Amino acid sequence: MAxxxxxxxxLGYETGVVIDDLSFTVNNGDYLCIVGENGSGKTTLMxxxxxxxxxxxxxxxxxDGLRHDQIGYLPQQTVVQRDFPATVxxxxxxxxxxxxxxxxxxxxEEKRLAMKNIVRMxxxxxxKRCYRELSGGQxxxxxxxxxxxxxxxxxxxxxPVSGLDPKVTADMYSLIDDINxxxxxxxxxxxxxxxAAVEYASHILHIGDRIFFGTTAEYIRSGIGFAGGxxxxxxx
Amino acid sequence: MPAVKGAGWMLDKLMxxxxxxxxxxxxxxxxxxALCSALxxxxxxxxxxxxxxxxxxxxxxxxxxxxxxLNLSNELLLVLPVTVVCAVLLLRTGKNTKIKGDAxxxxxxxxxxxxxxxxxxxxxxxxxxxxxxxxxxxxxVSILTLTPAEVWLCVILSIAVMVIFVLFxxxxxxxxxxxxxxxxxxxxxxxxxxxxxxxxxxxxxLAMNLVGSLxxxxxxxxxxxxxxxxxxxFKAVTICSAVLSVICALTGLMISILAETPVGSTxxxxxxxxxxxxxxxxxxxxxx
Ligand SMILES: Nc1ncnc2c1ncn2[C@@H]1O[C@H](COP(=O)(O)OP(=O)(O)O)[C@@H](O)[C@H]1O
Ligand SMILES: [Mg+2]
Numbered sequence: 292m293a294x295x296x297x298x299x300x301x302l303g304y305e306t307g308v309v310i311d312d313l314s315f316t317v318n319n320g321d322y323l324c325i326v327g328e329n330g331s332g333k334t335t336l337m338x339x340x341x342x343x344x345x346x347x348x349x350x351x352x353x354x355d356g357l358r359h360d361q362i363g364y365l366p367q368q369t370v371v372q373r374d375f376p377a378t379v380x381x382x383x384x385x386x387x388x389x390x391x392x393x394x395x396x397x398x399x400e401e402k403r404l405a406m407k408n409i410v411r412m413x414x415x416x417x418x419k420r421c422y423r424e425l426s427g428g429q430x431x432x433x434x435x436x437x438x439x440x441x442x443x444x445x446x447x448x449x450x451p452v453s454g455l456d457p458k459v460t461a462d463m464y465s466l467i468d469d470i471n472x473x474x475x476x477x478x479x480x481x482x483x484x485x486x487a488a489v490e491y492a493s494h495i496l497h498i499g500d501r502i503f504f505g506t507t508a509e510y511i512r513s514g515i516g517f518a519g520g521x522x523x524x525x526x527x
Numbered sequence: 528m529p530a531v532k533g534a535g536w537m538l539d540k541l542m543x544x545x546x547x548x549x550x551x552x553x554x555x556x557x558x559x560x561a562l563c564s565a566l567x568x569x570x571x572x573x574x575x576x577x578x579x580x581x582x583x584x585x586x587x588x589x590x591x592x593x594x595x596x597l598n599l600s601n602e603l604l605l606v607l608p609v610t611v612v613c614a615v616l617l618l619r620t621g622k623n624t625k626i627k628g629d630a631x632x633x634x635x636x637x638x639x640x641x642x643x644x645x646x647x648x649x650x651x652x653x654x655x656x657x658x659x660x661x662x663x664x665x666x667x668v669s670i671l672t673l674t675p676a677e678v679w680l681c682v683i684l685s686i687a688v689m690v691i692f693v694l695f696x697x698x699x700x701x702x703x704x705x706x707x708x709x710x711x712x713x714x715x716x717x718x719x720x721x722x723x724x725x726x727x728x729x730x731x732x733l734a735m736n737l738v739g740s741l742x743x744x745x746x747x748x749x750x751x752x753x754x755x756x757x758x759x760x761f762k763a764v765t766i767c768s769a770v771l772s773v774i775c776a777l778t779g780l781m782i783s784i785l786a787e788t789p790v791g792s793t794x795x796x797x798x799x800x801x802x803x804x805x806x807x808x809x810x811x812x813x814x815x
């Protein structure tokens with residue numbers, strides 16, 4: 292049984308259908324990269340996988356005992372309320388919420404985990420700082436640290452490197468690779484960066500005019516992502 | 528010296544008033560209600576739920592009118608369930624994109640206000656109808672007269688609200704800061720939204736006695752907005768908002784005893800002054 296099985300998904304809003312007839316599976320330990328142009332429905336698909344958005348038709352089935360409280364999620368940079376008073380520490384720690392169940396307070400282990408991920412993201416100095424006063428890249432790293440806290444089996448990342456400088460981007464990719472290969476956590480990542488997708492992912496899902504799903508090797512052979520001759524990237 | 532004499536007179540009057548059980552009751556109830564509404568106020572403001580508070584307070588007014596006409600011995604027994612049910616309904620429609628959430632709330636709240644007044648007008652046996660309506664809307668003219676049973680109910684409900692708030696503090700934060708993240712990662716956001724709605728309803732019904740249904744929103748919103756001007760963590764904002772609200776409620780109550788002003792509006796006036804002070808403090812801090 293696969294971790295996630297999507298069958299004949301049709302996704303969209305009142306305004307129209309965005310993706311039609313999409314089927315794919317994600318197995319335990321996979322590293323799936325979702326690529327496609329802006330507006331092709333990548334974020335919509337991810338929200339559907341997370342149960343935040345319902346498909347028009349088709350189904351998303353979970354297997355391998357995957358539970359929602361074992362999933363980590365990095366939303367695409369949203370304008371999290373500009374005036375929200377919250378420190379980096381409060382936000383990252385809230386990623387441990389799904390480990391608590393009905394327990395009201397965080398335990399030592401969860402606090403240690405939050406601290407570990409804060410340091411991992413290079414935010415050690417900023418722990419007590421207010422989220423709304425950070426730069427875009429720093430905010431992105433805070434949300435990633437939070438996602439890492441929530442992750443136990445599967446992590447979904449919506450454009451994790453947008454707004455990060457090249458060095459942090461490279462760190463980020465090796466970190467994601469690390470949690471996939473070493474911790475055995477399944478990764479589903481939306482990316483514009485074709486080079487990184489091909490380098491790290493085990494599987495690629497291309498959505499847009501043509502839909503492709505398969506291993507990275509198959510994807511390179513198919514030449515879909517590289518049509519148009521640019522070779523390097525989609526529309527990044 | 529007249530100033531000293533004035534201060535002495537004020538102290539005397541305050542001390543004398545404090546001897547009366549009904550003044551003590553009013554102080555206890557005022558502090559508890561101010562505390563509860565400020566605790567939840569932060570979440571309400573940040574979740575953009577404050578309009579629900581406004582709508583609910585009108586519903587509570589309508590229910591109060593019906594309870595008055597039915598001559599119930601304890602009005603809360605009717606008002607509380609009705610308000611809780613409406614809170615749940617409003618939260619549902621708020622999420623429904625087909626019916627415009629804010630329009631639905633405006634409809635319910637204005638409707639409840641009109642019907643409530645109509646019912647009181649048609650059926651009330653009271654000789655002082657305008658006075659009754661006025662005090663339900665903007666609080667009683669002088670210090671409240673509560674029965675011990677009402678005070679106890681209020682104390683028990685307030686403590687329940689505070690305990691629940693503390694126990695669910697981390698979950699409330701998670702749901703308030705980023706509801707879709709919380710939901711996606713397995714937190715039962717619907718259940719916690721429901722919990723928040725029910726608590727709001729309870730607070731509104733309680734606060735109605737103190738400040739009247741039109742002024743409740745002020746009690747909920749002002750301390751939170753003041754605290755947000757100055758503090759930067761959710762915890763600090765919550766604590767500051769609660770402390771500030773209690774101080775304003777006490778100040779307002781004292782002034783209303785001394786100057787014999789209407790309780791509700793005096794407390795709200797104190798909240799406004801505090802907001803002005805915090806607003807200035809925040810501006811200075813941000814510039815520095
Ligand atoms: N809440 C919404 N209501 C209506 N249409 C939407 C909504 N969100 C996204 N869309 C539309 O759905 C399409 C896909 O959006 P999205 O999934 O965000 O694309 P991507 O993440 O690939 O850039 C876009 O055309 C967008 O305009
Ligand atoms: Mg997107």
